[in-house]
Amino acid sequence: MNRKRFIANSLLGLGALGLTSAVRNSPKYSEHPTQTPPPLKKGDTLAIFAPAGAVFSPQHIKKLETVLLHQGFKVRLAPNLYQQKGYLAGSDQERVATFHALMADQEIKGLIAVRGGFGCARMLPKIDLDLIRQNPKIIMGYSDLTSLLNYITQETGLITYHGPMAYSTWNKFALSEFDAAFKQQKAKRLITLRDAEQYSNKKGKASGKLLGGNLSVITSMLGTSYQPNFKGKILFLEETNEEPYIVDRMLTQLRDAQVFNAVNGIILGKFNNCVAEFPEESLPLKEVFDYHFKELNIPVFGFANFGHVKDKYILDIGRTTEINTENFSFTLL
Structure with missing residues (x-):
């Protein structure tokens, strides 16, 4: 059985039974002071x-x-x-x-x-x-x-x-x-979109600590002892080689686990080669994003260069970050 399909269907089944969501049912989290590794120098x-x-x-x-x-x-x-x-x-x-x-x-x-x-x-x-x-x-x-x-x-x-x-x-x-x-180790790092391809739900600015990465992996962590604490975070997501319906399925799982209600904002990276084998039988990926994000009451924008792409930004997980959908940028503070 396809691992991602099994995980998605299992958790969606729990929702149908009326059980609490993965986020609401997740363990209590302790906040740890942020610690930045020492900077590098030649000879290290x-x-x-x-x-x-x-x-x-x-x-x-x-x-x-x-x-x-x-x-x-x-x-x-x-x-x-x-x-x-x-x-x-x-x-x-x-x-x-x-x-x-x-x-x-x-x-x-x-x-x-x-x-x-x-x-x-x-x-x-x-x-x-x-x-x-x-x-x-x-x-x-x-x-x-x-x-x-x-x-x-x-x-x-x-x-x-x-x-x-x-x-x-x-x-x-x-x-x-x-x-x-x-x-x-710049005190602030401004990151903007490098390509013409853009997406935004035009909901302004938000800030929070950065969390995220590959969509498949983040989804697979839901409901486990290692599930991230999404509350108040800026979630960044990227994916590669998945058809739009599979991306839709994973985003639906995040939605139904109340992840989108917990985070302060979302940054979409490149969804590399996430195209349908038969386009005439598929929704366009941007329509999938509109379904999940257009009416969402938090800022969402993309597509930033991180993940499975040639030129990728280095993102500091755990660092306070401010996003701005108006100019398609985010700043690592």
């Missing part, structure tokens, strides 16, 4: 790690290693990078142990994932949160990393980063983002 050591999918294209590891070395950093390769247990980069125990060892290593100042795929959700029950609190450092990735990043930020207050991985393009844009986010 960065680790390339694989918490999720197995690496079937090892040339990407060498590519990122070369990029980081050219930027003046030392590089540590996680011992499980080349392990393949089916679609996983080693067993759960191996991936967790490697992650813990990298977090505990005082020389390592940041971790950058190789790729997504699947596997991070399997790690969450075994993560040592106290170890992370005691060793704050940069942790960056996207896609399947969505669950790991949001869980760590929620449970520790440590800001994590939704940004490029080894499988990503490391061009001038990526390096300028890397510099702004980790070397300079």
Whole structure:
């Protein structure tokens, strides 16, 4: 059975039975003080790690290693990078142990994932949160990393980063983002749309701490012990290679779990290749967005460059952010 279809139908079924929504029924959350990892400087050591999918294209590891070395950093390769247990980069125990060892290593100042795929959700029950609190450092990735990043930020207050991985393009844009986010750590970072394609429900401004990532992964976290606390947040969402009806299904699940009533605003990223195989039998994706967002009483806009796209902004999960649908921008405060 399709994993996303099973999860969506299961939770929609709970709603039909009149049970409380995933958000209302979620565990009580404790707010942790926001903690920003120390800035990077030349000579610092960065680790390339694989918490999720197995690496079937090892040339990407060498590519990122070369990029980081050219930027003046030392590089540590996680011992499980080349392990393949089916679609996983080693067993759960191996991936967790490697992650813990990298977090505990005082020389390592940041971790950058190789790729997504699947596997991070399997790690969450075994993560040592106290170890992370005691060793704050940069942790960056996207896609399947969505669950790991949001869980760590929620449970520790440590800001994590939704940004490029080894499988990503490391061009001038990526390096300028890397510099702004980790070397300079600018007090404010204004992010605007880079392309002509836009979407907005024209509801003005809103602010809150940033939360989100891949739509499929966020949806899969609903109703679990690791569900994010959506209340008062700015939710950012992106997706790739899903038909409009599947995007609609996942957004419907978020709606019925009262997520849209909990957040202060929504930023849509690129929905890469989310097109119908048979367009004449489908709704356009923007019509799906209108159905969910046009009458929603919070600001929603898109499409910003993050997620499964070539040029992607680095987004600080847990950082207070203000969005403005009037000029299609948001500011990391």
